[in-house]
Amino acid sequence: MVELDIQIPSAFDPFFEAKDSGAPGAKEYVHIRIQQRNGKKSLTTVQGLKKTFSYEKILKDLKKEFCCNGTVVPDEELGGKVIQLQGDQRKNVSNFLVKAGIVKKEQIKIHGF
Template sequence: MSDLDVQIPTAFDPFAEANADDSVAAGSKEYVHVRIQQRNGRKSLTTVQGLKKEFSYSKILKDLKKEFCCNGTVVQDPELGQVIQLQGDQRKNVSSFLVQAGIVKKDKIKIHGF
C-alpha cells in the first residue's frame, strides 16, 4: 500500500506571506504593502502600509479619496505604524497612483490578497 498525502483544508490567511517575509528579511521595511481585507458580502477594505514617515499621510489620503471617489482613514497601529485604509478594492488604483505621484517606485510595491 502506498502512502497517500491527504491535505486538510484550512482557513486562508491573506497576511501569511507578509508575516513570513517580515520574519525572514530584516530589510522588508522598504516595501509598501497594499492589501485587501474582506468585510461582509461584497464589501472590502484596502490597506496601505510601509510608506515613509516623512510623507503626510493625511494629504496622500485626501488625494486618494478624491481620485477614486471612495472614503478612507489613517489608522495608527501599534505594530505597523500608520496605515491608510480605503473602502473598496483599490489595490491596482493605489499602486498606480503611488508610482505616478513619484512616492514609491513600482518594484517597491507588494500587492497582497485574492
C-alpha cells in the same frame, strides 16, 4: 542527554515581511492588501510608506481621485500608520503611488486574492 538542533517549521505568516523590520519602510516595501468585510464589502490597506510623508495629504488625494472614503489608523504592531480605503483599490493605489513619485514600482507588493 543529547541535544538536537532541529527547527520546527511554523505556520505560514503572510505579514512576516512587514514584521521582521523594526519600523515601517525599513525594507522599502509598500504593502497593499485587501481585507474582506461582510458580503461584497472590502477594504484596501496601504502599509509601509515612509514616516516622512504626510499620510493625511496622501489619503485626501486618494479619496478625491477614486471617489471613495478612507481613514488613517495607527498600526499597533509596527508603530506606524496604515491608510484604509473602501473597496478594492489595489491597482488604482499602486498606479497612483508610482505616478505621484512616492514609491517605485519595484517597491510595491500587492497582496490578496
